[in-house]
Amino acid sequence: MAAGNEVTATYYIQHHLQNLTFGKHPENGWSLASTSSEAAEMGFWAIHLDTMGWSIAMGLVFVGLFRKAGKLATTGVPGRLQNGVEMVIEFIENLTRSAFHGKNPVIAPLALTLFIWILLMNSLKILPVDYFPELFSRLGVEYMKIVPTTDPNATLGMALGVFILIIYYSIKVKGAGGFAKELSLTPFNHWALIPFNLVLEIIGLLVKPLGLGLRLFGNMFAGEVIFILIALLPFWAIWVLDVPWAIFHILVVTLQAFIFTTLSIVYLSAAHEHH
Amino acid sequence: MNINMTLIGQTIAFAIFVWFSIKYVWPPISNALHERQRKIADGLDAASRATRDLERAQEQASETLRESKEQASQILEQAHKRSSQMIEEAREQARAEGERLVASARAEIGQEVNRAKDELRAQVSTLAVTGAERVLEASIDEKAHRKLLDKLAAEL
Numbered sequence: 421m422a423a424g425n426e427v428t429a430t431y432y433i434q435h436h437l438q439n440l441t442f443g444k445h446p447e448n449g450w451s452l453a454s455t456s457s458e459a460a461e462m463g464f465w466a467i468h469l470d471t472m473g474w475s476i477a478m479g480l481v482f483v484g485l486f487r488k489a490g491k492l493a494t495t496g497v498p499g500r501l502q503n504g505v506e507m508v509i510e511f512i513e514n515l516t517r518s519a520f521h522g523k524n525p526v527i528a529p530l531a532l533t534l535f536i537w538i539l540l541m542n543s544l545k546i547l548p549v550d551y552f553p554e555l556f557s558r559l560g561v562e563y564m565k566i567v568p569t570t571d572p573n574a575t576l577g578m579a580l581g582v583f584i585l586i587i588y589y590s591i592k593v594k595g596a597g598g599f600a601k602e603l604s605l606t607p608f609n610h611w612a613l614i615p616f617n618l619v620l621e622i623i624g625l626l627v628k629p630l631g632l633g634l635r636l637f638g639n640m641f642a643g644e645v646i647f648i649l650i651a652l653l654p655f656w657a658i659w660v661l662d663v664p665w666a667i668f669h670i671l672v673v674t675l676q677a678f679i680f681t682t683l684s685i686v687y688l689s690a691a692h693e694h695h
Numbered sequence: 696m697n698i699n700m701t702l703i704g705q706t707i708a709f710a711i712f713v714w715f716s717i718k719y720v721w722p723p724i725s726n727a728l729h730e731r732q733r734k735i736a737d738g739l740d741a742a743s744r745a746t747r748d749l750e751r752a753q754e755q756a757s758e759t760l761r762e763s764k765e766q767a768s769q770i771l772e773q774a775h776k777r778s779s780q781m782i783e784e785a786r787e788q789a790r791a792e793g794e795r796l797v798a799s800a801r802a803e804i805g806q807e808v809n810r811a812k813d814e815l816r817a818q819v820s821t822l823a824v825t826g827a828e829r830v831l832e833a834s835i836d837e838k839a840h841r842k843l844l845d846k847l848a849a850e851l
Binding site for chain 2: 439441443459460462463464465466467468471472475476479482483486487489490491493494495496498502505506509510513525526528529530532533534537568571572573574576577578580581584
């Protein structure tokens with residue numbers, strides 16, 4: 421345990437699940453939240469510095485790595501980095517080709533970004549749960565939750581990005597009227613059932629990003645909680661349980677990144693299709 | 696776990712990374728990939744074409760070789776034929792020449808013999824007269840006996 425014997429298990433868990441929050445507190449003004457309740461009191465006008473920092477860092481790792489590979493890209497014999505990157509690119513290209521019907525040069529790079537970025541963010545979870553909180557608390561930073569995808573803000577934020585694209589392409593491809601018609605006249609093509617259709621379709625539409633974000637968040641958060649609970653056990657039991665769970669999580673990390681990417685492509689493909 | 700501005704921040708970060716990916720990450724790698732694919736396909740194509748060409752060249756070479764062999768044997772045969780013909784002609788000529796030579800020699804011999812006979816005949820008559828003159832010692836009327844003697848000489 422990080423903070424000594426007097427802290428309880430409940431406090432330990434709560435501490436590890438609290439983001440580093442900077443926001444407008446009703447009493448303290450713009451400040452870092454020093455407790456969970458203070459963070460909660462800040463309401464919407466607050467930002468999780470750790471989530472943003474780590475996710476942007478991972479994004480920069482992705483962009484840097486792939487940009488470097490792109491700059492070095494030759495049509496001759498590829499190097500080791502280029503080989504790896506090209507493998508990923510081909511994988512995404514095949515995925516896009518099989519799931520996305522139609523032509524849109526945005527979809528494949530979008531899928532690449534989603535897949536690698538989420539994969540990198542999820543992979544932070546393999547790092548031991550105590551290392552970074554301990555390190556940052558020594559540096560005077562109270563909270564540090566390093567896996568951005570265990571923060572619903574991050575996952576729903578990406579899902580919101582996908583949702584905006586779904587709406588954009590629906591309107592662009594079908595026109596505003598076509599999109600409205602699709603919302604109001606499916607699945608029952610009768611004027612009397614328009615309100616019913618509307619409710620059904622709008623719920624269906626909203627469930628897409630919500631499901632995307634919450635699925636990723638749920639899986640990552642649950643895994644994180646289990647890691648924290650394992651960390652509370654006596655030290656001889658920690659590695660016995662930690663190692664299998666971490667190995668299992670290599671699968672979950674990849675799978676969840678893949679699912680998020682594939683579903684985004686499928687949703688965008690549906691947005692391009694006329695019904 | 697509160698929903699707050701992080702959500703918006705994450706969406707903005709997402710948009711920026713996707714934009715960067717579309718603009719700077721995807722095109723060079725994808726282009727290189729497809730360019731290489733095209734190159735490899737071209738290379739394989741060229742290789743198969745070269746193999747085909749080689750096969751055709753080998754075929755042509757063996758064809759040429761066969762033709763030239765045939766020609767050579769034809770030429771050889773012709774030469775043989777020609778040489779035997781020439782030998783035959785030469786033999787024929789030699790035979791004819793020999794025959795001609797023999798014939799002319801024979802004719803010459805015949806002439807020579809006749810001439811000798813004539814000479815002999817002329818001398819015999821003179822000899823006979825001289826002999827008779829000596830034998831008789833008498834003057835014989837040469838004119839009266841001349842005819843007789845000539846007759847004798849002709850009988851020789």
